Amino acid sequence: MRNSGRPLKPLNVFGIMLRVKMNDDEQFFNTTHTIEGLAGMREFAGRMAGLLRGRGAVIALHGDLGAGKTTFVQGLAAALGVSRPVTSPTFTLVGEYPLPGGGLLVHMDLYRLRPGTDLDSIGFDEYVNSGAIVAIEWAERAKDVLPPSTIHLHFDPVPDDDSRRLARFDQT
Ligand SMILES: Nc1ncnc2c1ncn2[C@@H]1O[C@H](COP(=O)(O)OP(=O)(O)OP(=O)(O)O)[C@@H](O)[C@H]1O
Ligand SMILES: [Mg+2]
Numbered sequence: 063m064r065n066s067g068r069p070l071k072p073l074n075v076f077g078i079m080l081r082v083k084m085n086d087d088e089q090f091f092n093t094t095h096t097i098e099g100l101a102g103m104r105e106f107a108g109r110m111a112g113l114l115r116g117r118g119a120v121i122a123l124h125g126d127l128g129a130g131k132t133t134f135v136q137g138l139a140a141a142l143g144v145s146r147p148v149t150s151p152t153f154t155l156v157g158e159y160p161l162p163g164g165g166l167l168v169h170m171d172l173y174r175l176r177p178g179t180d181l182d183s184i185g186f187d188e189y190v191n192s193g194a195i196v197a198i199e200w201a202e203r204a205k206d207v208l209p210p211s212t213i214h215l216h217f218d219p220v221p222d223d224d225s226r227r228l229a230r231f232d233q234t
Pocket of ligand 2: 131199
């Protein structure tokens with residue numbers, strides 16, 4: 063039987079799907095997430111990896127010592143298919159993790175960046191403009207050179223609960 067009703071408009075259908083998807087993303091970025099333990103952090107990082115959809119991004123990670131920044135990067139790496147363990151890049155300040163199927167995860171930890179050290183010496187601009195996913199701990203130390211598109215992700219403690227963290231996206 064022929065379809066005698068209104069013809070389908072694939073473009074409109076696609077548009078609606080796209081809007082729904084964007085709303086999902088918006089909601090994710092506008093929510094304060096309560097992260098329960100390491101499994102919760104893995105899940106949160108996995109959702110974030112999914113939202114990147116294979117695109118590059120600069121993610122500035124904020125939060126005190128022990129807030130969960132490295133744990134987040136470990137979860138992100140796992141979700142992106144990295145099998146090598148992610149450890150804090152102490153001396154070089156930068157760790158590179160090639161992604162299966164192409165692309166690169168770059169993990170920077172600027173905690174030990176000595177005052178006055180030129181970020182050029184670690185190839186900061188090249189990494190940030192390379193199309194890689196660049197996750198930066200202690201990103202405040204590079205605040206003047208972060209691109210405007212940087213995603214700022216903050217981890218906060220939960221009082222009297224060491225296994226939970228709050229994660230929020232704030233453009234500062
Ligand atoms: N929900 C949670 N999310 C993340 N880490 C958690 C959570 N619950 C407990 N932890 C523990 O908190 C610690 C977080 O350490 P992590 O190295 O990720 O912090 P960091 O922000 O990178 O600190 P630093 O500034 O010293 O590099 C780990 O020991 C981890 O096991
Ligand atoms: Mg760390």
